[in-house]
Amino acid sequence: MVEQGLIRAAQTGDRDALITLLREIESHVYRTAYYILNNEQDAHDAAQEALIRIYTKIGSYEEKAQFKTWVQRIVTNICIDKFRRNKPTVSIEEHEMVFQGNDSVEREVMSGYLAEDIRSAIEQLPDHHRSVVVLRYLQDFSYNEIADSLNLPLNTVKSYLFRARQQLQHLLQDYQKGGVSG
């Protein structure tokens, strides 16, 4: 949780405060980018772009919104834009790699899904469903915080999240069956 005083200092032109603020949020920014994009390099690029945007637009942040939801809105927007550009090539490659690397799946199935499977299953979700899941599980955001971040109605956030979980279950069950049979 970023201190409100630090944000105010950054907004009043304190460059050191602003840099400190960016250091505090950079891992949160990166994590969202990483799970939305499912690619380390893209995540670095997107996170840096988001941090620069936060640096230049810190003055437009208003305190009536939570700072963390303001930050997450910036990063998810950048990621979704970026992801849409890269999706066709990246997702297919990643998908095939997952299937090829499933040798030890029988043993792993008993203890649960592979983290890798989960990541690639998340990647299969539509943009907003994916963003909702990432904010819920990687940022521990509440429905309201997700709604603020993505500028979506609360009920929409709930239904996206519920459907996203169901879809993930189906996808992961498919991966498991595919792994066993293959």
Next chain:
Amino acid sequence: MKCPEAVEWMHRYLDHDLNEEETSLLFEHMRSCEECAETFALLRKLSAQLEDLPKVVPNYSLVDAILPQLDEIDRARREGGSAAEEIVLPMTAVQRDADAGQGGMLPSRRSLRRPDAGTGMRRSRIYRYGALGVAAVLILGVFIYQYEPRTVSDAEIAMDTALESANKQSSATNSADDAASNAQLFSDDTNTGAPGAGDLDTPVSKDVVPPAEDPNTDGTQERIAPGDAPDSGSPAVTPGNSGTSDKSPSEPNQANHGSSGSPSVPNGGSNGAPAQGPTSPGAGNSDSAGDPETPDILENSIVDQQVTFDNPREKYGIASFNIWTSPDGAFEAEFKDGHLYVYRLEAQERKLVADQVIDGNWVDGSWSESGHIFTYETEIEGTPVIHTLYAEQAAADAAKRTQP
């Protein structure tokens, strides 16, 4: 509690959105519903795994990596001219105030920069609007330029038709003058063409009348195809002639005016022929001015022209204006490069008999009826001077010189 509702509550439970009472209701349902209990187990497992996803961190400091870019942004802001800041400017009103508090330099920087930026933007806007205005004027100008000629030509036609009836009478006399001037224009050709035709009297009228007559027959009576017009050998009249045949379809009334005269240029031709008639010895030609049989005469005139053109020296249209052949075809005078040369025409060649240097400006020259005397006019310092050259005498002198 029904199963679909229970599933929704399961999700809400996982998201910490159920209160204690709701939680106990949900679990009560699941104790009695095996299917829901299984669904819940799977969901909880998934949710737990999602929560256990590794909290990845970047493997280098992203902020350190972007520090050069941030410095660049700051420099651009300080310089104030950057487009980047122009974009940021409207959204960072709070920050601008913040800048003021950051250091002693900043307020002065801002006070210096703002008016500049303001006037700069205003100026560029003025230029932009100015450029747009200029572009609009140019486009408008092109339209006006392209539109105007049509208006003018329409007006001409309208004016012609308006004047048409009013000028019926007066045009007759005017066109008589026109015809006379035409006759003068072609009189040189007539003179040169006459010996070729072999007839001293009639060819004069024949050559004069047909060019004047052709527009008449083409434009008002026979409406011979415009293609015939160039054959008549009267380029001065031809454009007006073809113009008539172009106009007449759009104005059917014009045909009704018939031989009495149609407007402007063709008029000169149509009335010129009857006016010429009495003066010319060839009465048959003038009679046939209004005659349906005019094509025959036209053909005759063409034959005459062709006969004229059989003379090789007459092929070169403009050059022939400076060559005068005597009516009997014995001599030829040529004005060339400030000299007047007189030749005696023999079987296949011409023999130079006289060479006179011309002082002043050449005006005109002509042969006498007999064909032995060439009279020419020059102009020296505004004063016309008439000279006379006796060709027979000069030829005799030249013959003496060549035979010493």
